[in-house]
Amino acid sequence: MKDKIIIAIDAMGGENSPEKIIEGLSIFLSKNKNLNNCFFNLYGDEKLILEKMSKFKLSNSNIKIFNTLSVVSDEETPLTAIKNSKNSSMWNSINSQISDGADISLSAGNTGVLFVISRMLLKTIEEVSKPALAGLWPNKKGVSVVLDLGANIECNEKNLIDFSEMGSALFKSLFKTQKPKVALLNIGSEEIKGTESIKKAYTKLKEVSSYGDFDFNGYVEADKIFEGDSNVIVADGFTGNIALKTAEGTSKFLTGALKESLKENFLSRFSLLFSYFSLKKFKDKLDPRKYNGAIFLGLKGPVVKSHGSTDAVGFYHSIDLCYNIIQGDLMSQIKKNLSHIDGNK
Amino acid sequence: MKDKIIIAIDAMGGENSPEKIIEGLSIFLSKNKNLNNCFFNLYGDEKLILEKMSKFKLSNSNIKIFNTLSVVSDEETPLTAIKNSKNSSMWNSINSQISDGADISLSAGNTGVLFVISRMLLKTIEEVSKPALAGLWPNKKGVSVVLDLGANIECNEKNLIDFSEMGSALFKSLFKTQKPKVALLNIGSEEIKGTESIKKAYTKLKEVSSYGDFDFNGYVEADKIFEGDSNVIVADGFTGNIALKTAEGTSKFLTGALKESLKENFLSRFSLLFSYFSLKKFKDKLDPRKYNGAIFLGLKGPVVKSHGSTDAVGFYHSIDLCYNIIQGDLMSQIKKNLSHIDGNK
Numbered sequence: 188m189k190d191k192i193i194i195a196i197d198a199m200g201g202e203n204s205p206e207k208i209i210e211g212l213s214i215f216l217s218k219n220k221n222l223n224n225c226f227f228n229l230y231g232d233e234k235l236i237l238e239k240m241s242k243f244k245l246s247n248s249n250i251k252i253f254n255t256l257s258v259v260s261d262e263e264t265p266l267t268a269i270k271n272s273k274n275s276s277m278w279n280s281i282n283s284q285i286s287d288g289a290d291i292s293l294s295a296g297n298t299g300v301l302f303v304i305s306r307m308l309l310k311t312i313e314e315v316s317k318p319a320l321a322g323l324w325p326n327k328k329g330v331s332v333v334l335d336l337g338a339n340i341e342c343n344e345k346n347l348i349d350f351s352e353m354g355s356a357l358f359k360s361l362f363k364t365q366k367p368k369v370a371l372l373n374i375g376s377e378e379i380k381g382t383e384s385i386k387k388a389y390t391k392l393k394e395v396s397s398y399g400d401f402d403f404n405g406y407v408e409a410d411k412i413f414e415g416d417s418n419v420i421v422a423d424g425f426t427g428n429i430a431l432k433t434a435e436g437t438s439k440f441l442t443g444a445l446k447e448s449l450k451e452n453f454l455s456r457f458s459l460l461f462s463y464f465s466l467k468k469f470k471d472k473l474d475p476r477k478y479n480g481a482i483f484l485g486l487k488g489p490v491v492k493s494h495g496s497t498d499a500v501g502f503y504h505s506i507d508l509c510y511n512i513i514q515g516d517l518m519s520q521i522k523k524n525l526s527h528i529d530g531n532k
Numbered sequence: 533m534k535d536k537i538i539i540a541i542d543a544m545g546g547e548n549s550p551e552k553i554i555e556g557l558s559i560f561l562s563k564n565k566n567l568n569n570c571f572f573n574l575y576g577d578e579k580l581i582l583e584k585m586s587k588f589k590l591s592n593s594n595i596k597i598f599n600t601l602s603v604v605s606d607e608e609t610p611l612t613a614i615k616n617s618k619n620s621s622m623w624n625s626i627n628s629q630i631s632d633g634a635d636i637s638l639s640a641g642n643t644g645v646l647f648v649i650s651r652m653l654l655k656t657i658e659e660v661s662k663p664a665l666a667g668l669w670p671n672k673k674g675v676s677v678v679l680d681l682g683a684n685i686e687c688n689e690k691n692l693i694d695f696s697e698m699g700s701a702l703f704k705s706l707f708k709t710q711k712p713k714v715a716l717l718n719i720g721s722e723e724i725k726g727t728e729s730i731k732k733a734y735t736k737l738k739e740v741s742s743y744g745d746f747d748f749n750g751y752v753e754a755d756k757i758f759e760g761d762s763n764v765i766v767a768d769g770f771t772g773n774i775a776l777k778t779a780e781g782t783s784k785f786l787t788g789a790l791k792e793s794l795k796e797n798f799l800s801r802f803s804l805l806f807s808y809f810s811l812k813k814f815k816d817k818l819d820p821r822k823y824n825g826a827i828f829l830g831l832k833g834p835v836v837k838s839h840g841s842t843d844a845v846g847f848y849h850s851i852d853l854c855y856n857i858i859q860g861d862l863m864s865q866i867k868k869n870l871s872h873i874d875g876n877k
Contacts, residue, residue, distance in 0.1 A: 327785065337719055340727055374682055374773040382685055382770065409777035413785035422774075425727065428719040429771055430778045432754035437782040440672065440758035441818070445790070448814035469793035473786070 191224050192513045193290050194506065195283030198231030199258045199276040200296025201495035201502075205231050208295070209239035211502030215510075216245070218503075225510060228283050230255045230276040253287070255279050258296075261495070265299040269307060272300055281308050284488040290513045293480075293505055295493035302338060302483065309486040314525040316345045318485030319424070320492070321357055322431065323478045323508075328415030332358045332367075335424040336431050336481055342423035344387035347371065351392060352524040353484040354419040355401040360515030361508075362418075366399065370407035370417035372426060380406065384423070398527040409433075438473075476501035480508040489517055536569050537858045538635050539851065540628030543576030544603045544621040545641025546840040546847075550576050553640070554584035556847030560855075561590065563848075570855060573628050575600045575621040598632070600624050604645050606840070613645040614652060622646060626653050629833040635858045638825075638850055640838035647683060647828065654831040659870040661690045663830030664769070665837070666702055667776065668823045668853075673760030677703045677712075680769035681776050681826055687768035689732035692716065696737060697869040698829040699764035700746040705860030706853075707763075711744065715752035715762035717771060725751070729768070743872040754778075783818075821846035825853040834862055 196212070198205040212227065219225070226249045229236055233254035240247065257275040259268070272278050277296045281304055283289035294301050302320070311318055321334035332354045339346060351369045358367040371388060373381045378389065389406070396403035404417045409430055412420055422430065479501040483490040489512055493505040541557070543550040557572065564570070571594045574581055578599035585592065602620040604613070617623050622641045626649055628634035639646050647665070656663055666679035677699045684691060696714045703712040716733060718726045723734065734751070741748035749762045754775055757765055767775065824846040828835040834857055838850040 327788075340719070372774065374685070374770055374777075409774045410781035410784070412778070413781045425719055426771065426774050429717065429754045429767075429774050432719075433757070433775045433778040434782045436755035436758045437779045438786060439755070441783060441786050443672075444818060445814055448811065448817075451813075466793065468796075469790055472793075473789060 189224055189514060191226065192510060193226045193228060193283075193288055194509045194513075195228040195230065195280040195287065195289035195292045196506075197277045197280040197292070197294035197296055198229045198236055199255075200294040201493060201497070203498070204295065205236050206239050206242075207497070207499045207502050209236065209245065210243050210499035211506060212250075213243040213245050214499060214503035215506045219510075225249065227251070228253060228280070228287050228289050230280040230283070231258075232256055251287075253279060253283075259300050261297055263297055263300050265303040268297075268300040268303050272304060277301060278304055278308075281305050281490060284309060291489045291491065291509045293491045293493065293509050295495050295497065295502065295505075297495075298492055301490065301492055305483055305486055305490045309488045309490070312485055312487055312521070312525065314528075315349050315353070315485040317342070317349065318483055319346075319350050319353065320481050321354055321484050322481045324412065324420075324434070325473060325478060326413045326415035330362075330478070331412070331415065331418050331420055332361075333412070333420045333422070333427060333431065334484065335422065335427045337424045337428035338483070339424040341425070342384060344384050344391055347384060347388035347421055347423070348391055348395060348528060349485065349525070350421045351395070351419065352400060352528060353521055354421060356520035356524045357482060357484060357512070357517060358418045360517040360520045361511055363515070364418060367401045367418035368404045368416065369396070369401045369419040369421060370404040372409060372412070372420050372422035372430065373406040374408065376406045376408060378405075388421075395528055400524045400527055435475075438475075477504055480505035482508070482512065484521065489513075534569055534859060536571065537855060538571045538573060538628075538633055539854045539858075540573040540575065540625040540632065540634035540637045541851075542622045542625040542637070542639035542641055543574045543581055544600075545639040546838060546842070548843070549640065550581050551584050552842070552844045552847050554581065554590065555588050555844035556851055557595075558588040558590050559844060559848035560851045564855075570594065572596065573598060573625070573632050573634050575625040575628070576603075577601055596632075598624060598628075604641050606642055608642055608645050610644040610648040613642075613648050617645055617649060623649055623653075626650050626835060629654060636834045636836065636854045638836045638838065638854050640840050640842065640847060640850075642840075643837055646835065646837055650828055650831055650835045654833045654835070657830055657832055657866070657870065659873075660694050660698070660830040662687070662694065663828055664691075664695050664698065665826050666699055666829050667826045669757065669765075669779075670818060670823060671758045671760035675707075675823070676757070676760065676763050676765055677706075678757070678765045678767070678772060678776065679829065680767065680772045682769045682773035683828070684769040686770070687729060689729050689736055692729060692733035692766055692768070693736055693740060693873060694830065694870070695766045696740070696748075696764065697745060697873060698866055699766060701865035701869045702827060702829060702857075702862060703763045705862040705865045706856055708860070709763060712746045712763035713749045713761065714741075714746045714764040714766060715749040717754060717757070717765050717767035717775065718751040719753065721751045721753060723750075733766075740873055745869045745872055780820075783820075822849055825850035827853070827857065829866065834858075
């Protein structure tokens, strides 16, 4: 166990902040009562934060507030962010890794801006061609890491290999699996299918896989992601984003249609009484808030992005993710993995 | 109403054929008792076909059997298909549009081979840069056409514009909508997002849209496909295939988890009694067999691909789709739309 973990939080990003941020933090602390090694740097409007802390009965023995009044708006674009966002709660929470000893930064604010500022302040790891955005997906056997979810629209084979190494480092740090199984997302499982970058990455990954950081599972088709046979699913950011959003849309569409059906007549409404606990368990198991938190991989410090529209429970899961990432020593895992590829070996 | 429609069917393709083919045909005929203008050319083992026809009590007044003993195997690759598949039931059912007066061809066999043979025998329409594979997707408001589902891994803007014209022609022919709404699948809704091809297609589509074949809805993100605000969703074949398979996988994963939950204890199992009809209605509405049938667009004759693993009900829906495509005059709609773009205007 680490001696001291400091999580820097942008307390103002996303809908209904700082209320949900502070409530999320209070959930985390109440679930981890004996955690003595975890501290929080909060960036935002001190008055508001203190108000919410008193509402949720949070003492501040392990919380430091850095009064920051400027906030990045949802309308801000990555193009003008560097100029306009300096000293905002988001900026300062990322900079916290440089100036205030934080190990990781968390924000529910504007994704594009978060990515640009993180990249500028924390810098990309030398061996990494492009940083990537990774997420956690539920599957039949548990959870898998999927990346890139949209940071890089076009990717070459070197990018895809870096993503494989970083994704398996993340999986390893979260789930203590020695050799995660990595697969490339493709439109067929035969070796000859796919784009040039994917085919080249396939050949190279078979080789890299022999260094022992992960087992290469070959190609996975999108309908098999949920089978859970691979722990890490690698794609370019365009493809990963399409898969992520299609899954979200399908899930919303199906659960909406199901809800409507079950409410449509007396008998089926009656049945809800009997199936209440089972349906609740179903809902809980697949609750998207449990998987809330995308991780920017490839920078010299880790940054987690929470959904802007999530609630306190969702934000709690992002805090938990931050804690587990540092506890699992993500940065050392990434460095170790990267040392095995290319000229670094 | 057309005087005469001839549908050519590969009676041997896919699992459990020709049984499911003949049973599917018998469902179609029993649901369309007064249809006097529809005829079928069946290609396959005559003895087997007659056996199944007698099993399902089909008279052959509107059915012509062309005895064809060779069958394309599932293992056949597109590379060797032209050499190995000549005079197979698949080959002959496509060729039926040239030699035996058929208006459309339908097969549940090997997709890659079907695509290669169709392209070779029927030829691509002069104005079309690349043929595409289109499918029907359920959504909150009805059904949308999505293409390309995997025929072309990489696409430029000209391809995407052709897909838009052909997709809206298909939607028009099936649903009698004068101006379908077309959207480009992308990872954001802002004009500056996406790959170069997508951005160029966006600019061009705004222009083409003014000719009146369709309304251009701009970009659609993958989680919004199911909202049903666009009738035609256009993507390159890689992206379309990822979206299709992700939706299939998510749907399978969710319904599987739901089923397990509802069966897990006595009370919830009991609840199934009361919700039986509602759940059945839910299942019926989203039954993938209803949307069975992908359409090759851009060849000089239309070809429909049924899922290989579907059953008789699924195959019936493919036959129904073929009938509606010809009844709605797809080929004229495509020609009309294509005449409006580029130099053809």
